[in-house]
Amino acid sequence: MAQQAHDASVSDWAGGRSPFAVGSKKLGMWLFILSDTLTFTALLVAYTYVRVANEGWPRPFEPSSIALASVMTFCLLSSSLTMVLAVAAAHRGDRATAAKWIWATIAGGLAFIVLHGYEWMQLIEHGVTPFGNPWGVPLFGATFFTLTGLHMTHVTAGVIYLAIVAQGFRGGRFDSEDVEVSGLYWHFVDLVWMFIFPLVYLLSNVI
Amino acid sequence: MSDEHSHNRLYLTVWVVLLVVTVVEVVLAYVNLSIMLMLSTLVILSVFKAALIVAYFMHLRFEKFSLFLSLIPMLLICVILMFAFPLPDGARVLELKP
DSSP: OHHHHHOTTSOGGGSSSOTTOSOHHHHHHHHHHHHHHHHHHHHHHHHHHHHHHOTTOOOOOOHHHHHHHHHHHHHHHHHHHHHHHHHHHHHHTOHHHHHHHHHHHHHHHHHHHHHHHHHHHHHHHTTOBTTBOTTSOHHHHHHHHHHHHHHHHHHHHHHHHHHHHHHHHHTTSSOHHHHHHHHHHHHHHHHHHHHHIIIIIIGGGTO | OHHHHHHHHHHHHHHHHHHHHHHHHHHHHHSOOOHHHHHHHHHHHHHHHHHHIIIIISOGGGSOHHHHHHHHHHHHHHHHHHHHTHHHHHHHHHHHOO
């Protein structure tokens, strides 16, 4: 077996080996992220399509909500940083530090949820709901709330997921690969926002 | 230990770059640019940010190249296809309206 591993003529793909050299949990999370990327792309395409095809597209985002969205971006980016630090600590075997960094990540996620929820409430107060708005373009609410709503669902699920991983890793029930896999998910949630923020919020300043 | 320190410094650098690019994006939103120029700049900057996150935070740069090849190229093709066909059609629908 050891001899075979050094034999260059045996391909990685001949079977009996892991050609990607990652654990099955990590590969599974990557495949989930792949399919989830396509889901979010479909929603972003839908939003952009109806936006291009409709005159008088609502622009309910005032400078204050652009500023708020920038702060939300900062929260998510910083929570990604604390998450990589958590993964690094987990690989070192430092369970207490890793759990601490994961809780910092959760704090960033919670801040995002609170700020985004506040922004939604303000929009709803101004009559912008999923089914209608003062500009008479109900497609805005439908696509905007579906897109950001699915993203919020992912953030909320991520916060719960991370809390479970933090507790389980501290208690020794999970290993460092579980922390890394949860980190992949969290970075993905951050990554999706990196596209929603410019395409939905920033562009509404010009077009 | 020094290896770990250099890794943490790498993560911090990536985070700072991501923040700077975000600030540039926000500033762009307040500068008077033509719509197409602004749209393409924002998309390029966002793809750059996404690449940084995937490469360093999600560690794909340090995985085997075969994993990258299996995950990313076909995903990019799918995403580009999904944008390339509907968007010109959206503009056409707008022109068809009386």
